[in-house]
Amino acid sequence: MIGDVARLAGVSNQTVSRVLNEHPNVRQDTRDRVLDAMRRLDYRPNLMARGLVRQKSHMLGVISFDSVLFGPATTLLGIGRAARARGYGVTILTPESGDRSSIVDTAASLASQAVAGVVVVFPSQAATTTALLSLPAGLPAVAVEAAPDDAIPAVRIDQLTGARIAVQHLLELGHETVWHVSGPRDRLDAQARVDGWRATLEEAGRTTPPVVVGDWSAESGYRAGLELAERPGITAVFAANDHMALGLLRAFHERGIRVPEDVSVVGFDDIPEAGYLIPPLTTIRPDHEEVGRLAVTTLLGLVDETEQDATAPPYVVPTLVRRRSTAAR
Template sequence: MTPGRTRRPGRGVSMADVARLAGVSSQTVSRVSTGHPGVVESTRLQVLTAMQQLGYRPNSAARALKRGEFRTLGVILFTLATTGNSRTVEAIAGYAAKEGYAITLIPVAVPTQDGVLGAFSRLGELAVDGIIVIMEVHLLDAANLNLPPGVQVVVVDSDAGDRYPVVDTDQADGARQAVRHLLELGHETVWHVTGPAESFASERRTQAWRRTLLEAGRAVPPVQRGDWSAESGYRAGLALVAEPECTAVFAANDQMALGLLRAFHERGRTVPQDVSIVGFDDIPDAGSFIPPLTTVHQDFAEVGRRCVQGLLRQIRNEPEGPGTVLVPTRLVLRASTAPPRRA
C-alpha cells in the first residue's frame, strides 16, 4: 500500500498497514497505541492520522495478554440507589481514569455468597486486574464466605476484619459529632432514625449514637427504623411527633432527614425552634432543604481515591498500607439545629 491511500473496506487492518501508511516502524505504531511517552509529537500525529484513515482499532486484549494486565478494574455492588454507593462508584471511575484504568460494573441482585462468587466469575471472564467490592450489607461477616484466592480485592463499607483491605467513612465518629452537637446545644437527649438493619453503615451510626448518649449519662430513646428513603423518614417523623419530649433527632441519612422535615412541618412542629434535626451524608441538595440541613459530610471522592490507590498498590506489588482505612467526616452546621425552646 502506498502512503496517502486508504485501505479498501472488508479486510482487517493490521499494525503493519498503519506503519506503511504512516511511513514508520510497527514498533512506533505500538508505542503510539499504548500511549508511550517516548514518541515525537509530529510522529505521533502522523500515526494517529493513519489509524483514522484506515479505521484501525488497537487490539487491547492482545496488548493486555502481552503486558500481563488489562487496565480494567471491576466493581461489584448490590445497589446504585443509595447516595453513598452511587457517589463512591463515580469517584472510583474518576480516579481509575486518572490512572489509565477503565471500570467494569457488576451489580449483584441478591447479597449472597453465590451472588458474589458469580460476580467474581463474570469479572474473571471480562478480564480485570483487580476488584473493588462495595458490600454495604452483613455478608463478609459470614464465616462461610470465601472470595476466590489470588484475586486482588479492596472492600468498601464492610467489616472484613483482617481478611481483606477495607476502605470506609469513619461512620462512628460522624455520628458522635452529630449527637454531641445536639447535646451541646442543650437538648436532654437525641432521638434516632436508623437505616436498614442489614447495613454496616446504619449499624455503626446507631451504635455510636447510643454509646455517645450513654457516655453523657443521657436516656436512650427507642429507635425508629427507616430504609434510607425520604418516605421512611416521613413515617418515622409522624411517630416522633407524638413524643412531646422529642426536641432533637439524628437521622442516619439526609433523605430520611428530609422526610422528618416534612412530617414535623405538617404537624405544626417548627424546625429548629421545636425540633432540631441532623442528617448524614451532606448530599448536594442538603443546603437547599427548608431549613438548610445540618449534616455530617462524607468525603466520597476520598473514599473512591483510597479504593483505587489500595487496589493499584496490590496490583503493582507495592508495600501494603493499613488493613482498614477510615476516611474522616466533618459536621456541617446549617439552620436545622438550635438550642431547645425553654418553657
C-alpha cells in the same frame, strides 16, 4: 495493526512497541518517526492483544448495591475518575437483589470479565463476604464500608466520628439527649453510626433512648417520624441519612411539631438538596468521592507492584454542615 505503524515508520514492530511503552532505549528521531506514523494512522493499541500477552487487563470491576443513591453513586463516580487517571477502565455491576444467589451471579459475571481487581461497595458484611467468596481466588479486592475481615483491605467513611460530631453538636445546643433513626440493621455503616451515637451519649452521661430502625428511604424516615411524634419530650433526633431526615421533617410537619423550635434534626450525607428542605437541614458531610478515590489507590497498590502509595488512609473523616434544622434548647 502495529505492523502498519512499523512499516510506515520504517522500523520493526518491536520498536513501535517500545515507543508505545515508553521504553528508554529508543533514539529520539526514531521515536519521533514512530509517533508521527501513529498519529497519521490514528493508531490505537489493541488492549485485548496487550492484555492477552501481559496476562492482565486494564479493567477494574465494581460490585455495588444501591448505585442510584447519592452516597454510593458518588463513590462510584470517584472510583471511575481515579481509575481513569491511572489508565484503567471500570465496569460496574449491580445485583438484581440482595439475595445470596443474585450476588453470587453478579460476582461470577464479574469473574468472567477479565478484570485486574475488584472493588466491592456493599453495605452488609454478609453480602460482601458472599461476593468475595464467589470471586476467583487470588483476584485482588478492596471493600468499601464492609470488610469480612482484615485479610482484605477496606476503605470507609469514619462513621463513628461522623455520628459523634452530630450528637456532640446537639448536646452542645443544650439538648438533654438525642434520639436516633438508624439505617438497616445488617448494614455496617448504619451500625457504626449507631455505635458513634451511643458512645457519645454514654460518654456524656446521658440516657440512651431506643433506636428507631429505618431503611435509608424517605418513607421509613416518615414512619419513624410519626412514631417519634407520639412520644412526648423528644427534642433532638439524629437521622442516619438525609433521606430519612427528609421523611422525618415531613412527619413532624404533619403532626404540628416545629423544626427546630420543638425538635432539632441532624441528617447525614449532605445531599445536594439538603439546604433547600423545610427547614434547611443541618447534616454531616462525608466525602464519598474521596472514598472511591482511596479504594482505587488501595486496589491498584495490590494489583500493580509499581504503584507507590499502596497504603492509603482507610478512613475519610466527615464534617458538620450547620443549617437551620437545629437550634438551642
